[in-house]
Amino acid sequence: xxxxxxxxxxxxxxxxxxxxxxxxxxxxxxxxxxxxxxxxxxxxxxxxxxxxxxxxxxxxxxxxxxxxxxxxxxxxxxxxxxxxxxxxxxxxxxxxx
Numbered sequence: 001x002x003x004x005x006x007x008x009x010x011x012x013x014x015x016x017x018x019x020x021x022x023x024x025x026x027x028x029x030x031x032x033x034x035x036x037x038x039x040x041x042x043x044x045x046x047x048x049x050x051x052x053x054x055x056x057x058x059x060x061x062x063x064x065x066x067x068x069x070x071x072x073x074x075x076x077x078x079x080x081x082x083x084x085x086x087x088x089x090x091x092x093x094x095x096x097x
Contacts, residue, residue, distance in 0.1 A: 002095070003030060009095055011036065032095045 002010040007023035011034065018036075022028045025041045033050035034041035045053070 030095050
């Protein structure tokens, strides 16, 4: 993550650089992993847990691609009142140098 003025930072979200607010999380440092929701860091996560989580997301994406190529049914929209799906990178983002 690249720290910027006014509680802003640039993070790596699955290979995409995105500017986010870090105003809600204290003591964020370059190299930390943060949990991002709608453009705001809402917590930190230790590197080992972040790597496990990102590996699981990569595996889910791989399985989803295999299923899509096999013609399996795709998931529909969330039920009324449910949350919307989040991009893989929104769960764990590394603060860039």
